[in-house]
Each structure stands twice: as C-alpha cells, then as structure tokens.
Amino acid sequence: MKQLLIIAGVAALASTAPAYAKPDHANHGGHVGYGTGGCPPGLAKKNNGCLPPGQAKKLYGVGYRFDRGFAGWTPYNQIPYDLRRQYGLDPYGRYVYDQNYIYQVDPTTYAVSRVLDAILH
Template sequence: MTTHCLKIFSWALLMLVVLCLGFAGSAYAEKGGSGKDKSRGHDDRYEDSIHHDDAHESGRGAQSSDGGDDKLWVRIGDDDRSIITAFINDDHRRHCPPGLAKKNNGCLPPGIAKKYTIGQRLPDDVVWDPLPDDLRARLKPVPGYQYVQVDKDILLIGEAAKKVVDAVTLISAVGE
C-alpha cells in the first residue's frame, strides 16, 4: 500500500516539475518593455494582457527556438484593471468601517501586511478565494492564468506554478 502511494506521489511530483519547467520561460520574461500595439486577430481583451516585443523593432530580445526574436509577458490588461478598480471602489464603500476608511490604507487593520510578492510563487499558507461571480463574469484572463482574491487584493497568477504575475491592490484602487 505504501509503495503504491509512493509511486503515485512520484508521478504527481514528476508531472508538477514538467509543468513548472514548461512555464519557466514566462517566469523569466521581462515585465513591461516597449512592445508595439499590433492587431493580431486576437480578442481585444487579450491584447491588453499579452504583449509581444519584436527584437528587430526594439533592438533587443531573446532568440526563440524557431529562429524568431519574440518575447512574451503577461500582465493585467488596462480594461480588466479598470473593471477591478471600479468593483473594489464600490465594494470598499459598502464594507469598510468608517475608522479604517479615514486612514486611506485600503481598509487593512493595523499590523496586517501583504502576504505575497509579485514575481514570486504565492506562499502555500496564503488562503485565496475565487473572485465574486459578478466580477469574474466581466474579466477574461489569459489562458493558463487565473484571477484570485487574497484579502481584498485581486491577483493574476499562473495556474500551474501559482506565481503572482500582477495584482490590483485595494490601496492602489481606492479613490481612482
């Protein structure tokens, strides 16, 4: 029985490693950059979230395996960021106690700090929740990524490695 469980665990661990290696390229991708706004026939909401940086146009870039020069990085798109900000503002006005609202600290009680870092894996002890249905229906994450809620922050994380790619924090969204 123990040997069987060990084999299953070994295969699961191997699959996790393979998935993580598959996403390793995006883990080292440059955040930001000087991408050109090109229509590639994709959904417009993806255009805000996926950016291509052609090396011939910007003078830099990593050589891809097929001989082309193309970088790819993911972030929360401007449209999705606006939707999240509006949602957080409405939710903040309804649920933040007056004493914390005056402090303009994002309704965080004293001593509570962010429990994640952009660019790092979401720690295992951080509890995240799915987005409220009315917000999730308005957003469209890039395939392979998902929006989650940690406290009152909305994070874009990789589904496989749980790496925090981008975030809209309550503090940055309130009042915009």
C-alpha cells in the first residue's frame, strides 16, 4: 500500500513539471496561417518587423524629437497622393513616412506633432 502511494505521488509530481517549447517553436514550425518568420498574416503584410499597430506607433510618438541632423525625412511627393489628400498634408511640411505611418514633424522643434495611419483602405 505504501508503494502504491509513493508511485501515485511520483506520478502526480511528474505531471506538474513545466512544459518546454521546442527551439523552432518561435517560428511556429511553419504552421499554416502564419506569415514570414512566424508573424501572423495581418502583421506580416505590414512589413514592420511584426510589430502590432500600438507598438509601431510608439516608435515615434507625439512629442518625440528628431535630431537636427536626421536625414530620413520623406519628401512630400513620395507620400502617396491619396494619403496626402486624406490628411490634408502641407507640401511645405516635414514628414517621416515609415512602417505604414506618417509622422508629421514640427519644422522648428523637430518634434512629432501627429502620427497618422498610412494604410490605404
């Protein structure tokens, strides 16, 4: 009887051991329904490193200040026409068009004043 209790105890402890994922589990092993690199299809098509929309916005939030020597400004005519029209962008404004967002930047302070969703619907 004592052996039966010990065996039952060992079995109970063994069933509570933590489960470990396989090393390739991070990319979901190529399961159907996942995009490139294990990113869900909705995020994979955004080409932003698989960042959820809320995280992507945080890259340059309102108030973020660019360095005066920043060279990544996006010329007005390189922003799609429909987005320029939709948001009423100023041809003389300063913008960064990156990862499906348009960051409108104050030209005197270099601070982001607006973050705009740049996915055409």
